[in-house]
Amino acid sequence: MFPRSIRTTLLAGAIGLLCLPLSGHAQARNYPDKPLTFVVPFGPGSATDQLARAIGQGVTEQTGQAVVIENKPGASAMIGASDVARAAPDGYRVLITTNTSQSANPHLYKKLSYDPVKDFEPVTLLGTGGQIMVVNPASPAKTVEDFIKLAKENPGKLSFGSGSSSSRVAGELFQQMAGIQLLHVPYKSNPLVITDLLGEQIDMMMADMATGLPQVKADKLRALGVTTVEPSPLAPEVPTIAAAGVPGYQMGYWFGAYVPANTPEAVVSALHDLLVNATTRTAAQQFYTQTGTQPVTSTPAELADFQKQETEKWGGIIKNAGIQPS
Known part of the structure; x- marks a missing residue:
């Protein structure tokens, strides 16, 4: 039998445990x-x-x-x-x-x-x-090589928007590997970038497929390339950026x-x-x-x-x- 002082302590402890939050x-x-x-x-x-x-x-x-x-x-x-x-x-x-x-x-x-x-x-x-590289249909760039040529003729004047680090880094890596200079415009989210691209406020975006592809399918944006190693089965006609002008390019x-x-x-x-x-x-x-x-x-x-x-x-x-x- 425990001494009374210890019994009291144990009882208090047991009551305390009952008051604790539920265990995991x-x-x-x-x-x-x-x-x-x-x-x-x-x-x-x-x-x-x-x-x-x-x-x-x-x-x-x-x-x-x-x-x-x-x-x-x-x-x-x-x-x-x-x-x-x-x-x-x-x-x-x-x-x-x-x-x-x-x-x-x-x-x-x-x-x-x-x-x-x-x-x-x-x-x-x-x-x-x-991701998918998209431009407004009014852009003179119809291919990745066209866009690179246009950017080299206008250093620092063409812009790309991003609403996530994935989108931003994809664009930064593209310009670094293509040897061009673009102006980065940050946004809170990728759909906001799409809105300004549709309005011709910016020149290009590396969009996630879920955001960019529906606009391409609706002929509201033009796809120049995809960031993956192989073409997307959802848009097999769109070449990879690596095959379209920037060898070795890949992002995801x-x-x-x-x-x-x-x-x-x-x-x-x-x-x-x-x-x-x-x-x-x-x-x-x-x-x-x-x-x-x-x-x-x-x-x-x-x-x-x-x-x-x-x-x-x-x-x-x-x-x-x-x-x-x-």
């Missing part, structure tokens, strides 16, 4: 028992936004819980990433993002408002994709899901299973098919390793492109 495993058993929010660090209509909505629909089909899409564009995805980094670590606020926030930004900015590694728990990869991007650091492992695991399953459902499959995005998923550990490798890769691309951190 208990949380996971009940998760999700309320609506989730997917934070997208880009604007409505962007590829990330479209994927988040498709994945959200798949999660709702599995759980019966609503998934709210919250767009927080700006500052090269830093606003949205910072929002989730500061959120409660309970699995209900999820960052659906790209290499922009998690791999490229550390090399593009001297100071970030979040730490891409320490502030998050990786959940899963959601896909990989390529990836999507991933993250939650705040210290989210219980059991909750991360439960969310992981929901997201991976969502990628196989109708809405997500339609997104992948219609945008030429490759459905790719991973374990949390695999995403962490992949992010590390990608951060090193993007650092090399950015350095070689001569981009100075701002």
Whole structure:
């Protein structure tokens, strides 16, 4: 029998434990028992936004819980990433993002408002994709070589817009490898770039396929090339940029899901299973098919390793492109 003082201490401790929040495993058993929010660090209509909505629909089909899409564009995805980094670590606020926030930004900015590694728990990869080089149909450039010739005749006068680091670095790498000088115009999100390109306010954009290809199919923009190694099956008539005038050129991007650091492992695991399953459902499959995005998923550990490798890769691309951190 314990002495009375120890019995009192143990009783107090037991009462205290009852007052503690649910453990990770208990949380996971009940998760999700309320609506989730997917934070997208880009604007409505962007590829990330479209994927988040498709994945959200798949999660709702599995759980019966609503998934709210919250767009927080700006500052090269830093606003949205910072929002989730500061959120409660309970699995209900999820960052659906790209290499922009998690791999490229550390090399593009001297100071970030979040730490891409320490502030998050990786959940899963959601896909990989390529980009398409587009101009307004009124542009005299009908091929990649035409655009390069035009840029060399007008150094620093032609512009390219970007609403993500992927889009920006694709454009910066293009001008570096093509030996031309372009004016970079930053935007909060890629759909805003499309709007100004349609209005002839800028001259060129490296758009994600989900944003740019529909405009090409509607004859509102002209495609000059794709950034992938092989032509896209969605637009086989569009050559690769490497084959069309810039040998060796290649760029791409990836999507991933993250939650705040210290989210219980059991909750991360439960969310992981929901997201991976969502990628196989109708809405997500339609997104992948219609945008030429490759459905790719991973374990949390695999995403962490992949992010590390990608951060090193993007650092090399950015350095070689001569981009100075701002």
